Amino acid sequence: MQRLAAIALSAVMLGAPVAAQESAADAIAIMVFDASGSMWNRLEEDLTRIEVARDVMEEYFHTRDTSVPLAVIAYGHRQRGACSDIEMIAPLAQHEGADLAAKLRALNPQGMTPLTDSMAMARDMIPPTAESADLILVTDGLENCGGDPCALAAELAAQGINIRAHVVGFGMTEAEINTLSCLPEQTGGRLILTNSGAELAEAMTAVSTPSPQPEVAEADPVEEVAEAGPAEEGAEADTPEVTISGPRSVRIGEDFQLQWSDTINERDIVAILPMGADEDELGTWARVGESRTETDLRAPADPGMYELRYILGQDRRTLATAPIEVITADAEISGPNAVRSGENFRVQWSEPINSRDLVAIVPMGADEGELGTWSRVGSSDTQTYLRAPSDPGMYELRYILDEGRGTLARASIEVTTPEAEISGPDSVRIGESFRVQWSEPINDRDIVAIVPMGAEEGELGTWSRVGSSDPEGDLRAPSDPGMYELRYILDEGRGTLARAAIEVTAVDIDVMGPDKIRAGDTLRASWSDRVNDRDIVAIVPLGADVGELGDWTRIGSSAMQNDFDAPEDTGMYELRYILDEGRITLGQHTFEVVDAMAALGDGVMLTVPETATPGASITVTWSGSTDGADQRIALARADQALFTWISAEPIEELTEITFTMPEEPGYYEIRFLDLNAQDVLSSARIEVR
Structure with a gap:
């Protein structure tokens, strides 16, 4: 604020507009992007969260106001299980949208969620x-x-700018995102829950406007200098009359209303x-504003005698006062004698005060002001739920005044070690x-x-x-064979309460096709076995990279075959059975795509005019x-089923057959059929035109 006022004063003295002296760098933005392993979870239309986020962020980077410098920090993208995996992927600068989008698309989610340390890096x-800064x-x-x-939120609120x-929140529950509400609550930011690409795009638009700058009144230069200088000799300044009033007493930390006679x-x-x-x-x-004669203030945290003051904003002179006593507040708090870790x-x-x-x-015995796990008391209910810490031991419940963070009431509570069991194949x-x-869950977020x-x-x-109802559910095995273990993990602190060994074995799938x-x-593909309903059968060019999909479909839960349209470009291709988990190939079949008019034969070759x-x-x-x-030799439309036709003649002892072509232009096919074997031994295309 002092810096902005200095800019304004310089502009007045130089006779230049204030706006011409300000810089876009006065407002900056820093994005902290979650690239942890959970971003591979499915979100919408069979896409993962990271796939949806990449598309949304690319659009955001291309459409945001690039005059506002932006930095991007990501976490969880380089190393599994490492809370130190935080990286500035784009320094604070005016970036091109394409550059930022490319950096974000290069992230490979796999690690932890150190969001507090990441936000602290953004602050630094x-x-x-x-x-001003938008984090x-x-x-x-x-x-x-x-x-x-929440402790970081308090630090951000205390910054000088x-x-x-x-x-x-992307793909989170309302309860989850509410545990982070302290960040926007204490800094004036926004808390937005999104569960689709469209909602994420809307949220990014909502938070991309830079923080509003403090208003600076544009005054006439002469009047500004005259007001800043000493009063002329003999001049008398009229002192406006105003009164202020409020309650005789309030409790520490309490919001109260005060009034004044005129603005x-x-x-x-x-x-x-x-x-x-x-x-x-x-x-x-608080500022009085232009339309009101009352407002709310909060009483200090220390009891004693205070006074209300109406203060001129220009020279900080006090025009009116009224006494008010701040008294000690009483509060009580209670809970169970003991709870399990994470419960x-x-x-x-x-x-509430x-x-x-x-x-x-x-x-x-924690220091005053330490919060641990906490919740706001609100204005209506006198109860809420907290989560027990992960470490067993003696704790205390505290009622903490928001003003000054002093403890008004406390009650002891023991956190005990929970027991759990887990099993599987x-x-x-x-x-x-x-x-x-x-076994019965400790917490439905476990x-x-x-x-x-x-x-x-x-x-x-x-x-x-684990949820709150059935004590069972489905998991998906990893894509790498080996020895693994099932774990019951406490959400609070992420400690393992129970484990069981499980082996993951390899799979081979036979893929069949022409x-x-x-x-x-029409190309019919079939496969010998299925692993997961979400696995994929795909047509890709021969030698395509692992994980490339090309023309693909999910195998589903019933059929063991699927029909594709053969590629339009001739060449060598592969049918692949692709495991959805890890997108690795479990089986493949190589085939050739030939020209649409080419003759095909299996021991027999037809000779047919092209047109x-x-x-x-x-x-x-x-x-x-x-x-x-x-x-038989059959004449059929090119799109007719294999063993239907317009006309057909038995071969018997013949060496040639004559057909009358249809009047309707289009593509037709001559087929050499073995009806007993239900096989097409040869076929050739002809165009009527």
């Missing part, structure tokens, strides 16, 4: 010249590296501060969905997971929430021998 990147956290999950985002911390200037100030405080002190204060439990308290006050569970095939059972045997604590692998087919013809006029007669000959008892 704010240059000292910035007047934009895009996350699909909660902190799992032990950080305290206008910092707004926005939270854009001299909308930039004037009403304040509560200690009795007899110096003229230039403000205490807790949600109910806390009750007496009537302020809706912004806190109830928290902290280690016994002894072995499963790679990529296969399988059933897992567990996790069951399959991870490599001996994986570090906190690693999740493939996982699912060896040669015309471009655009004919409507109604013309053509002669068909053939070479090669067969042993079929019922063989």
Whole structure:
């Protein structure tokens, strides 16, 4: 604020417009992007969260106001299980949208969610010249590296510039994102829950507007200098009359209403501060504005005698005062005597002093102001749920005044070690969905997971929430064979409560199809076995990279075959059975695509003219021998089923057959059929035109 005022004063003295002296660099933005392993979870239209986010962010980078410098931080994209995996992928600068989009698309989600440390890095990147900063956290999950985002929020709120911390939750539940509400609450940012690409795009638009700059009144240069200089000799300044009033007493930390008789200037100030405080002190204060004569202030945290003041905004003179006593507040808090680690439990308290006050569970004897796990008391209910810490021991519940963060009431509570069990099959095939059972959940946010045997604590692998109803659910086996273990993981602290060994075995799939087919013809693919309904059968060019899909379909839960349109371009191709988990190839079949008019044969070769006029007669000959008892030469439309026709003639002892072509132009086919073997031994295309 002081820097902006100096800019304004310089502009006045130089006779230049204020706007011409300001720089776009006064406002900056820093995005913190979640690239943790959970971003591979499915979201919409069979796409993963990371796939949807990449597309949305590319559009955002191309359409945002590039005059506002932007930095991008990502976490969880380089190393599994490492809370230190945080990287600035784009420094604070005016970037091209394509460059930022390319950097984001290169991220490979696989790790943890150190969102607090990532936001702290963003805070440390704010240059000292910035007047405002928007920190934009895009996350699909909660902190799992032990950080305290709410403590960071308090630090951000205490910074000397206008910092707004926005939270854009992607694929989260309402309860999850609400645990991060302290960030926008304490900084004036926005909390937005999104569950689709369209909602994410809308949220990014909503948070991309830079923080509003403090208003600076544009005054006439002469008037500004005259007001700033000493009064002329003999001049008398009229002192406006105004009165201020409020309650005789309020409780510490309580919001109360005060009134004043008239507004001299909308930039004037009403304040509560200690009795007899110096003229230039403000205490807790608010601008009077231009349309009101009352407002709310919050009482200080220390009891004693105070006074309300109406203060001129221009020279900070006090025009009116009124005494007010701040008295000690009483509060009570209670809860169960003991809870299990990570368990949600109910806390009750007496009537709240302020809706912004806190109830928290902290280690016994923790320093004043420490919050642990906490919740706002709100303005209506006198109870809520907190989550017990992951470490067993003695703790205390505290009612904490938001103003000054002093503890008004406390009650002891013990956190005990929980017990859990988990079980599943002894072995499963790679990529296969399988059933897992567990004992009664500690918390419905707890996790069951399959991870490599001996994986570090906190690693999740493939996982699912336990929920609050059935003590069983499905997981999907990893794509790499080997020894793994099932784990019941406490959501609070991510400690493992139970584990069971499981082997993941390899799978081979046979894929069948034609060896040669015309471009655009119907190609029937079949496979010998299925692993998962979400597995894929695809047509790709021969030698395509692993994971490339080309023309593809899910195998589903019933059919063991699927019809494709053969590629339009001739060449060598592969049919592939692709495991959805990891997108690895389990089986393949190589085939050739030939020209749409090419003749195809299996021991027999037809000779047919390439074109004919409507109604013309053509002669068909053939070479090669067969042993079929019922063989025919058939004329059919090119798109007709294989064993239907317009006309057909038995071969018997013939060496050539004459057909009259249809009057309708189009593509037709001459087929050499073995009806007993239900086989097409040869075929050739002819165009009527």
